[in-house]
Amino acid sequence: MSAATVTDPYYSRVSENWESILRQDPVVWGDDSGPLSSSEIDAYRQDGFLFFPGLISDDEVETLLKAAKSLAAEWPSDRSGLVREPDSDVVRSIFRLHRLSAQFAGFFADPRLAGRAKQLLGSDVCIHQSRINYKPALDGKEFFWHSDFETWHVEDGMPRMRAVSVSVFLTASHEFNGPLMVIQGSHETYIRCAGETPARHYEKSLRRQDHGVPSREALDRLIRNCGDITAPKGRAGSVLFFDCNLMHGSGGNLSPYPRTNLFAVYNSVENPLAAPFCSRPPRPEFLAEREVVPIG
Ligand code: 6CS
Ligand code: FE
Numbered sequence: 001m002s003a004a005t006v007t008d009p010y011y012s013r014v015s016e017n018w019e020s021i022l023r024q025d026p027v028v029w030g031d032d033s034g035p036l037s038s039s040e041i042d043a044y045r046q047d048g049f050l051f052f053p054g055l056i057s058d059d060e061v062e063t064l065l066k067a068a069k070s071l072a073a074e075w076p077s078d079r080s081g082l083v084r085e086p087d088s089d090v091v092r093s094i095f096r097l098h099r100l101s102a103q104f105a106g107f108f109a110d111p112r113l114a115g116r117a118k119q120l121l122g123s124d125v126c127i128h129q130s131r132i133n134y135k136p137a138l139d140g141k142e143f144f145w146h147s148d149f150e151t152w153h154v155e156d157g158m159p160r161m162r163a164v165s166v167s168v169f170l171t172a173s174h175e176f177n178g179p180l181m182v183i184q185g186s187h188e189t190y191i192r193c194a195g196e197t198p199a200r201h202y203e204k205s206l207r208r209q210d211h212g213v214p215s216r217e218a219l220d221r222l223i224r225n226c227g228d229i230t231a232p233k234g235r236a237g238s239v240l241f242f243d244c245n246l247m248h249g250s251g252g253n254l255s256p257y258p259r260t261n262l263f264a265v266y267n268s269v270e271n272p273l274a275a276p277f278c279s280r281p282p283r284p285e286f287l288a289e290r291e292v293v294p295i296g
Pocket of ligand 1: 129143146147148151152205206207209287
């Protein structure tokens with residue numbers, strides 16, 4: 001075992017075998033008051049997520065969806081941050097929204113989102129990553145099961161589990177358009193994935209991820225020991241908050257309805273990125289913000 005794996009509780013992708021360990025960090029870091037009630041905090045601690053149907057108004061959704069569509073239509077061909085679907089040229093994701101426009105930056109700093117994140121993380125927060133996932137009608141392919149934290153730790157150097165992901169539905173999400181699925185309670189278990197990190201892995205993984213993902217056996221174990229799969233579905237304007245280590249994924253969109261969402265990762269300002277916990281250089285900043293800029 002290398003010196004790094006001895007001191008890093010969350011080492012991963014260092015062997016041909018996977019392993020499962022208990023989470024080493026709290027799920028809820030603060031006891032501050034804020035927008036969340038104590039029963040909501042308890043539910044988040046227990047399940048690893050919280051769902052708020054219709055948190056964002058129809059008018060705001062309409063404006064944000066319009067902005068999302070024009071970004072994809074007008075993206076300069078020489079600018080980084082746009083990712084296409086694995087089997088076509090259709091736009092899959094656009095990254096670093098919080099640096100692209102005051103509109104998105106202002107929205108992510110809104111107390112409805114940032115206020116809840118601060119309360120859960122018990123500190124000021126900064127954005128680690130933000131993106132639009134378009135999940136276009138018919139062309140939107142799956143996101144295989146993964147823990148976000150596993151990737152952010154190994155490839156970006158996020159030291160501890162002190163981040164919360166927020167997905168804002170810009171269209172309705174239902175059983176036909178590839179809704180996000182989560183394994184309830186899986187945030188309490190960390191899966192060390194088998195394999196290693198290929199060079200420039202992100203160029204492939206953002207389109208179709210096959211490293212840093214759990215094995216079949218690991219998924220079976222999570223479902224047996226933690227909880228069932230559930231898919232928080234709802235109308236446009238609904239918002240899902242989920243822990244950075246919650247196992248999640250989504251199927252392809254075989255419907256004629258897009259499933260478009262905004263996604264922002266709030267990291268604690270007390271959890272700044274270190275060097276990646278693998279032997280590769282850090283990923284580009286459109287994927288992992290290295291500067292700590294408190295927001296909200
Ligand atoms: O790479 C990322 O930061 C995120 N995207 C994918 C497809 N997997 C890991 C993580 O959630
Ligand atoms: Fe994810």
